[in-house]
Amino acid sequence: MGCVSSKIPDIVGEGYHLKVKKTVAVGGSAKIMEVDPGGGKKTMIVKKMVAFTKREEKRVKLEAALYEKLKNNEFVITMIAHIVEENVTHYFLFDRYSMNFSEYLEKMKEEKIIVNELKHLQFFCGIVSAIEELNGYGYAHLDIKPANILKTGDTIKLIDFGSATK
Numbered sequence: 624m625g626c627v628s629s630k631i632p633d634i635v636g637e638g639y640h641l642k643v644k645k646t647v648a649v650g651g652s653a654k655i656m657e658v659d660p661g662g663g664k665k666t667m668i669v670k671k672m673v674a675f676t677k678r679e680e681k682r683v684k685l686e687a688a689l690y691e692k693l694k695n696n697e698f699v700i701t702m703i704a705h706i707v708e709e710n711v712t713h714y715f716l717f718d719r720y721s722m723n724f725s726e727y728l729e730k731m732k733e734e735k736i737i738v739n740e741l742k743h744l745q746f747f748c749g750i751v752s753a754i755e756e757l758n759g760y761g762y763a764h765l766d767i768k769p770a771n772i773l774k775t776g777d778t779i780k781l782i783d784f785g786s787a788t789k
């Protein structure tokens with residue numbers, strides 16, 4: 624009997640060699656994985672999407688194009704690299720954030736932490752500024768929700784432009 628390897632292949636391209644450590648979320652059209660970039664660097668996140676049809680390909684390419692357009696907005700996550708394998712599998716590379724805003728709100732509730740209104744107003748204004756810039760290019764995000772906002776300390780970033788449309 625042949626030897627069947629269950630090893631997950633590394634993701635290679637755009638100058639990166641990423642070792643997949645674990646899956647952190649499985650969404651409607653994507654798999655979110657924690658990856659090790661090597662060289663003792665911090666773990667990062669890869670959003671994997673497979674585009675078999677022209678329609679899926681168009682959607683993935685639009686998501687990548689919007690990260691590119693918004694790369695200077697401090698309230699939008701920076702797409703560090705876009706690796707494409709055999710024209711169908713797309714990997715978006717990002718820094719890893721501690722939690723999403725929905726998890727943060729849950730934690731605040733569980734630990735009975737009182738909301739710092741000023742800080743939350745600043746978060747809100749940040750997200751509004753990201754949406755304003757996106758709308759300025761003629762696009763709507765269409766999936767604004769706490770799970771699509773990431774947080775590390777006082778830094779927040781809007782993510783997931785996979786539902787965006789003209």
Ligand SMILES: Nc1ncnc2c1ncn2[C@@H]1O[C@H](COP(=O)(O)OP(=O)(O)OP(=O)(O)O)[C@@H](O)[C@H]1O
Pocket residue numbers: 647648649650651652653654655668670717718719720721722723770771773782783785
């Ligand atoms: N850079 C990141 N750092 C930490 N967690 C992340 C990161 N990117 C995504 N996640 C986690 O993965 C979840 C899903 O990510 P994303 O919204 O991009 O995928 P999706 O498949 O489009 O999701 P859905 O269909 O559920 O909206 C986020 O809510 C967040 O918890």
Ligand SMILES: [Mg+2]
Pocket residue numbers: 650770771783
């Ligand atoms: Mg999402």
